[in-house]
Amino acid sequence: MTAMHLDFEQALRKSDAYGKRHLLLGNGFSIACKPDIFAYGSxxxxxxxxxxxxxxxxxxxxxxxxxxxxxxxxxxxxxxxxxxxxxxxxxxxxxxxxxxxxxxxxxxxxxxRHPARPNDISDERYTACRSFLSNFVGDGVSGKIYTMNYDLLLYWALMHEEDDVLARIDLTHDDGFRKDQNDYDAPYVEWQGEGAAHGQNIHYLHGALHLFDAGYQLQKYTWINTGKALVDQANEALKKNLFPVFVAEGDSRSKLTKIQHSAYLHHNYKSFAGVCQTKSRGGTALFVYGHSFASNDAHILNMIGYGKIAHLFVSLYGDPSSKANLAIRNNVEKIVRLRPKYFPELKVDFFDAVSAKVWG
Incomplete structure (x- = not known):
């Protein structure tokens, strides 16, 4: 595997050669924002x-x-x-x-291990994040974003609109949730996978802490509708025996078992599988930011190798030849070797995570 080490802008320009550009986020996305609270195991x-x-x-x-x-x-x-x-x-x-x-x-x-409210993060940091995300779901861009994180940082960044109209960054995002038609004033919105799946371009592959299983429906508690801190919302939901839908398991097989038993998680999983398997006109580029390609997420990552993604761009933090980055390169090489010989070659480039300025 021959791969270059680029800065983020160089990687973007290289990906312009393809018809589609998608993003997969790992825990490094959250660590880049709040290294003091998100740099932990599970x-x-x-x-x-x-x-x-x-x-x-x-x-x-x-x-x-x-x-x-x-x-x-x-x-x-x-x-x-x-x-x-x-x-x-x-x-x-x-x-x-x-x-x-x-x-x-x-x-x-x-x-x-989580900021309580969206305004615990500055407007400048949200603007930087939205600028990064706009390369995948921005104006005139029709990519999809997949995240393996279950924190709220991606959700908050997507919902944060700049006060300055001239500086506003337009993002086209749809996570498949809509108002409950039977309770329009409810403090939550419900997932309408059957009716809204076609336009969904934001996918929480491992669930999220603001999504609650109400049995007959999946509810998303929203800051806008309640104004309550994450921990208070979660507390109230648990008292009603509603549980957050997120994958806490440590190994890949257990994670996949959990995914297969949730209509929402399975829908997101199938969507990513579809992106990996579809050979779009002009080919597909996939950016992976903040993930070590460790085997505990093989249920997601192996699909990249087995599929038809044309070009993989992987972020590295710090010295490209550090022990951690050499391990990532080795893990990516294993993914490349999964590619069937009768599928298009999987090209790989690495880019500098810091140069993406994800949170400014």
Whole structure:
């Protein structure tokens, strides 16, 4: 694999040769904005710090890092104990208390690792981010954005409009959510995948912390509709037994299992698969920003290798020959080798992450 190390503008110019240009975001997108709070392993590892020994053991015994799965298991166990051993009131209470404790652990982990409100980030930083995003979903650009992050930074940046009309950066974005036709004044909007899927160009591949499973519908809690901080919204939703839809699992197979059991996540997954498999007129370029190409996201990344993407542009942070960047190059090489011989060659270039000035 021969690949050049470019700055972002050079990479963009090179990608102009293709008919389509899409973007895939990893955790580096969030770290570039708030390195002090987003440079951590996983939400589960963060929550585990305040978790009781019993709760940690239950996660291990069930072989999962899915909060919802364990919370529901505790609630169901309390109901079952009540049937088999009605006198075991203390056990029932302990199970339900632990389910509530786990909700609190989740909220505290989110609160400690996420800005509370959109205005915690400056207008200048949003403008820089929107300028970056405009290369993929801007005026006259028909790309798609996929993110493996479940924080709100992408959502906030997309929704932030500049006060100065002359300096305004127009973005064309649609995440498939619309007003609830049965409750137009609701503090949320609902995903209308069946009716709005065609125009959707923003895809949260691993869910997000503002998306809640209400059973019969997927609800997106919006800052505009409520004015409430993320942690307060999440707290209220969990009290109603609504769970955020996001993939907390650590390995690729477990992540894919979660994706396959959610209509929303599976729709986003299929959309990315479609982008990878479709040979568009003029070819397709894919930019990957802020991802190490580690194997725990192989369920997403391998599709690039198996598909028909013509040119892959991958960000590197810092010295291209650093140990971390050499590992990324090696991981990308593995993706390249997946390409079937009867498909077009997968070209690769690396670009300097800092030069993209994603957050200014």
């Amino acid at each position: 939400l589960f590892e963060e929550a585990k710090k305040t978790m009781s020994r019993e709760l940690a053991a239950i996660f291990a015994a069930m072989g999962t890092q899915d909060f919802e799965e364990v919370i529901r298991a505790l609630q169901h166990a309390a109901t079952i104990v009540g049937v088999y051993r009605p006198s075991f009131l203390k056990t029932q209470k302990l199970l339900l208390d632990d389910a509530d404790k786990l909700k609190t652990d989740l909220i505290q982990a989110v609160a400690s």
